[in-house]
Amino acid sequence: MRRPFARALMAVITAFSVGCGLHAAPAGAAPAEEASPVAHLVGKRWIGKQLLEVKVYSPSMKRVITNQVMTPRGMKRAPVFYLLSGMYGGDGDQWAHPASGARGFFKDKDVYVVNPMGAASTYYTDWYRKDRVLGYKPMWETYLSKELPPVINHTLNTTGRNAIGGYSMSAGTALALLANHGDVFKAGASYSGCPVSSNLPMKMVTMNSMILNTPGVNPLNAYAGLISPAWIHNDPALHMSQLRGKPIFISASTGKPKMPPDDHDMRKQPDYSLLEQNIYLCTALFRGMADAAGVKYEFFNQPYGAHSFGQFGQAMRKSWPMIARALHTAI
Known part of the structure; x- marks a missing residue:
């Protein structure tokens, strides 16, 4: 995470009360060499111990998407946990960041953990049109729900059961x-994100975060304006009836410092603490709406910690028992 983006985004969030996001690097997906009407495996290779790189062609985005997969020992039969990233969209550190502790945590778990890469500044949603700066039309909802799972199930030794989680930018998307x-x-699990996204303040935060993260990107290419039905579609807070009865995990911190483990000195980066404080307020809004609708959820109230990989990793580990039960695998 880089400070200029967080500082700039905080200016937006302070004005509108709540928000979420992280800085990102350019998207890492490469255009496909040959178009195909169906999603398919392009290639796979080992890039580390229990770490597999799986390349999948996405017909909706007309490009090859790189996915990093943490595998169980012996490639045994296991369910799949899709873990989405922040504004980097999987490029750069993300769940591989040492402070998250993800690789060490999952090395002895019976689960395949899939991290799709190349979704910087897209919120992992289906866009209205192609963006000139991004160089493609993001169709991440289609990819994650229709294209990738069948390929993963065919390529790896899976049980066919899936769960999904995300932090910051992708937290609300995971619940949607x-x-x-x-x-x-x-x-589904939401780690330090804002699962309420269709009110006017959050629409402005979302669009401004895209611009701050990837200068030149046109946020109108995402949802075609402020009154597009896509905003409602991508807001989990407006789909309580569809969430009722499903295992849901949400987490956020008060933003107070002094919480180990963390990957930076929060005393020197107060912008991330303030960012997390606003996310805490947004999460409280979602919780209130869920309570009113009779939707049950598990809430991890982190008393300390900034918007950081250490924070996300701690929440992810806390969510695992619930995720594991839903996946029918050992905790």
Whole structure:
């Protein structure tokens, strides 16, 4: 995470009260050499111990998407946990960041952990049109719900059961995918994100975060304006009936410093603490709406910690028992 983006985004969030996001590097997906009407495996290779790189062609985005997969020992039969990233969109550190502790945590778990890469500044949603700066038309909801899971299930030794989680930019998206594609995902987790996204303040935060993160990107290419039905579609807070009865995990911190483990000195980066404080307020809004609708969820109230990989990793580990039960695998 880089400070200029967080500082700039905080100016937006302070003005509108709540928000979420991280800085990102350019998208890492490469255009496909040959078009195909169906998603398919392009290639796979080992890039580390229990770490597989799986390349999948996405017909909706007309490009090859790189996915990093943490595998169980012996490639045994196991379910799949899709972990989405922040504004980097999987490029750069993300879940591989040492402070998250993800690789060490999952090395002895019976689960395949899939991290799709190349979604910087897209919120992992389906866009209205191609963006000139991004160089493609993001169709991440289609990819995650319809294209990638069948390829992963065919390529790896999976049970066919899936769960999904995300942090910061992708936290709300993970719950929206759970709501809109309950046939694909059995549980969802939101780590330090804002799962309320269709009110006017959050619309402005979302669009401004895209611009701050990837200068030149046109946020109108995403949802075609402020009154597009896509805003409602991608807001999990407006799909409580579809979330009812599903395992849901949400977490956020008060933003107070002094919480180990963390990957930076929060005393020197107060912008990330303030960012997390606003996310805490947004999460509280979602919780209130869920309570009113009778939707049950598990909430991890982190008393300390900034918007950081250490924070996300701690929440992810806390969510695992719930995720594991939904996936029918050992905790």
